[in-house]
Amino acid sequence: SQAKPASATEPHAPAPVADAAPAPTVGPPPPSLWARLRRAPPPPRSTTPPGVSPSGRPWGAPHTLLFAAAAAALALTGGEARAQARPATQADPARPDPEIMRRAMLRTLIQSNQIVFEKEGESFVPRCRCGPKLAPGETPKMLIDVLVATEDKRFWDHYGVDPIGIARGMLRALVRRRAEGGSTITQQLVKNAILTSERSLNRKRQEAQLALAVEAAMNKTEIVSAYLNQVSFGATQGRDLVGLRMAALHFFGREPRELNLGEAAGLIGLLNAPTRNSPTLHPDHFESRRQLVLDLVQQSGKYARAQIVAARKPLRPRGPRRLDWPETRWFVEIAMAELKNRVAGFAPNAATRVAVAFVADRQNALEIGLAQGLARLSKSIPENGLQAAVVALGHDGRLLGALGGRDYGASQFNRALAMARPAASTAKIFVYAAAFDAGRKPAPALLDAFARSDNEVAEDLTRDVGVEAVARMARRHGVASPYAIRDARNVALGANSVGAIELTGAMLPYVNDGLAVRAHATFGVWRDGEPVFWRDPAKPAPALSAKVTQQMRPLLRAVVAKGTASGHVRPALQASGKTGTSDDNKDGWFVGYTPRHVVGVWLGRDDDQPVPGLTGGATSEVFDAVAAQLAAQTR
Numbered sequence: 129s130q131a132k133p134a135s136a137t138e139p140h141a142p143a144p145v146a147d148a149a150p151a152p153t154v155g156p157p158p159p160s161l162w163a164r165l166r167r168a169p170p171p172p173r174s175t176t177p178p179g180v181s182p183s184g185r186p187w188g189a190p191h192t193l194l195f196a197a198a199a200a201a202l203a204l205t206g207g208e209a210r211a212q213a214r215p216a217t218q219a220d221p222a223r224p225d226p227e228i229m230r231r232a233m234l235r236t237l238i239q240s241n242q243i244v245f246e247k248e249g250e251s252f253v254p255r256c257r258c259g260p261k262l263a264p265g266e267t268p269k270m271l272i273d274v275l276v277a278t279e280d281k282r283f284w285d286h287y288g289v290d291p292i293g294i295a296r297g298m299l300r301a302l303v304r305r306r307a308e309g310g311s312t313i314t315q316q317l318v319k320n321a322i323l324t325s326e327r328s329l330n331r332k333r334q335e336a337q338l339a340l341a342v343e344a345a346m347n348k349t350e351i352v353s354a355y356l357n358q359v360s361f362g363a364t365q366g367r368d369l370v371g372l373r374m375a376a377l378h379f380f381g382r383e384p385r386e387l388n389l390g391e392a393a394g395l396i397g398l399l400n401a402p403t404r405n406s407p408t409l410h411p412d413h414f415e416s417r418r419q420l421v422l423d424l425v426q427q428s429g430k431y432a433r434a435q436i437v438a439a440r441k442p443l444r445p446r447g448p449r450r451l452d453w454p455e456t457r458w459f460v461e462i463a464m465a466e467l468k469n470r471v472a473g474f475a476p477n478a479a480t481r482v483a484v485a486f487v488a489d490r491q492n493a494l495e496i497g498l499a500q501g502l503a504r505l506s507k508s509i510p511e512n513g514l515q516a517a518v519v520a521l522g523h524d525g526r527l528l529g530a531l532g533g534r535d536y537g538a539s540q541f542n543r544a545l546a547m548a549r550p551a552a553s554t555a556k557i558f559v560y561a562a563a564f565d566a567g568r569k570p571a572p573a574l575l576d577a578f579a580r581s582d583n584e585v586a587e588d589l590t591r592d593v594g595v596e597a598v599a600r601m602a603r604r605h606g607v608a609s610p611y612a613i614r615d616a617r618n619v620a621l622g623a624n625s626v627g628a629i630e631l632t633g634a635m636l637p638y639v640n641d642g643l644a645v646r647a648h649a650t651f652g653v654w655r656d657g658e659p660v661f662w663r664d665p666a667k668p669a670p671a672l673s674a675k676v677t678q679q680m681r682p683l684l685r686a687v688v689a690k691g692t693a694s695g696h697v698r699p700a701l702q703a704s705g706k707t708g709t710s711d712d713n714k715d716g717w718f719v720g721y722t723p724r725h726v727v728g729v730w731l732g733r734d735d736d737q738p739v740p741g742l743t744g745g746a747t748s749e750v751f752d753a754v755a756a757q758l759a760a761q762t763r
């Protein structure tokens with residue numbers, strides 16, 4: 129199928145973000161520290177004289193300071209604790225209660241990868257703080273035990289803020305005349321994922337209040353797992369080692385579940401000073417800290433003495449496993465463009481956190497799949513000057529990963545974002561959907577024509593329903609780029625240009641029963657500990673009727689089963705989609721979906737020159753390789 133090309137440099141903005149799926153509802157929180165204290169039975173009446181402890185010893189300054197600090201901590205957070213203790217109610221089922229919404233936003237922000245902002249000169253530069261995540265059920269219990277014994281012994285008993293720990297930190301600071309930490313794991317998570325490391329009384333108060341809010345929104349296992357996913361274990365090759373999995377692979381060449389107790393103690397020992405305690409930079413400091421951590425683990429009583437003795441033995445050197453660093457910079461550009469379209473006057477600072485849909489493993493799958501797919505085509509298609517764009521979405525519209533080219537180091541131009549190309553025969557999706565919407569009955573002849581990408585049938589259907597009906601149908605599928613070319617033939621053959629993200633997103637209604645789910649890279653923005661923008665959780669409106677959705681699905685399946693993508697996409701993927709080839713083989717498209725993902729692939733040249741042998745069918749080879757890698761990552 130052929131189409132007249134539009135300008136290869138036509139600008140393309142991301143499609144406007146539409147409503148997302150409803151935010152998860154969070155149940156009533158556990159009782160706050162304040163509520164717990166109020167429910168406690170009253171202590172027995174004291175018979176000791178004033179100024180004397182129950183043991184008979186006079187109260188000293190340290191005791192006075194200890195209780196004064198505990199009282200101060202309760203006063204500092206008591207009001208917030210009472211607020212968090214109140215169960216949130218949902219008055220209007222169509223509109224979540226603001227407190228439920230805030231808790232859902234907190235969960236998403238903390239459990240997602242994030243874009244953070246670092247000051248360079250007079251501006252703040254976005255950087256994806258993205259690493260592979262472990263689900264709460266995947267975090268090894270042994271590592272949690274070691275972390276709690278080392279960082280927060282009362283983690284399972286407090287409600288985000290530990291007055292006793294705060295008081296002890298103040299006492300040590302007074303005695304040793306230096307600052308001592310009193311933060312809980314929850315407070316450290318708040319500092320890493322929501323706030324900054326700024327030291328001030330106001331920031332400490334905000335940290336404590338947010339810690340109470342986090343404890344109301346998440347259970348303890350989720351909190352400790354999120355902390356281990358968000359915390360930095362140092363850096364290597366100029367990149368942060370964010371999260372437990374990346375650190376375990378780098379330092380020990382093992383997955384977290386494969387670590388022994390001695391190795392777990394070594395990793396947790398890095399947290400208070402990753403550079404000073406690095407096993408590669410300062411092995412003596414690393415070993416000293418590791419032994420101290422094992423002392424604390426022994427004191428916790430969680431492990432037998434024989435296990436501790438075995439863990440104290442020198443660690444066997446293990447070569448680090450090669451880390452597959454995901455390329456994040458193309459995704460960051462897409463996310464920032466989306467925010468500029470959605471948030472008026474977006475001006476980030478160091479305390480701005482953007483929760484993003486990026487998944488490191490899915491991004492790696494795109495990179496590996498693209499390389500494998502192009503290797504398959506190398507014998508039939510010249511690689512000189514050939515470029516690519518690849519987009520992967522979840523069925524809920526989350527942009528899991530994106531490639532704006534073959535190699536960011538060689539070319540930073542983001543073809544997934546900033547370039548629009550002729551849609552070619554992928555535009556027949558809108559033609560046939562418009563015809564069914566107008567009352568045309570599906571028939572075997574139409575299914576075969578769609579599968580073969582027959583141009584004459586598509587042109588006849590366009591004349592029957594009208595160009596405007598096809599343009600409206602494209603918009604209902606989420607295509608925001610204008611239909612500038614208006615004659616029926618060129619509309620049917622896809623001469624109008626589209627961007628990779630919006631064309632890939634056009635498949636979302638078919639995996640959402642016709643609902644107008646839209647592609648999105650971001651969930652929301654927090655700044656200085658408060659949400660400033662969040663996606664509307666209201667249920668999306670219908671884009672297609674249930675009838676049209678059901679009529680189109682067999683056509684999309686036929687393209688892979690017996691049409692232009694037949695023999696290029698393995699049956700095990702259970703894929704459906706549509707190919708497209710523009711005039712003179714300048715562009716190759718395949719957009720399609722599997723049971724878990726929606727994927728779009730474009731191949732072509734930046735200079736808009738023909739590529740011998742390039743077709744939509746050939747492009748579906750790359751789709752097959754990418755979709756197979758994505759499926760392998762989700763098994």
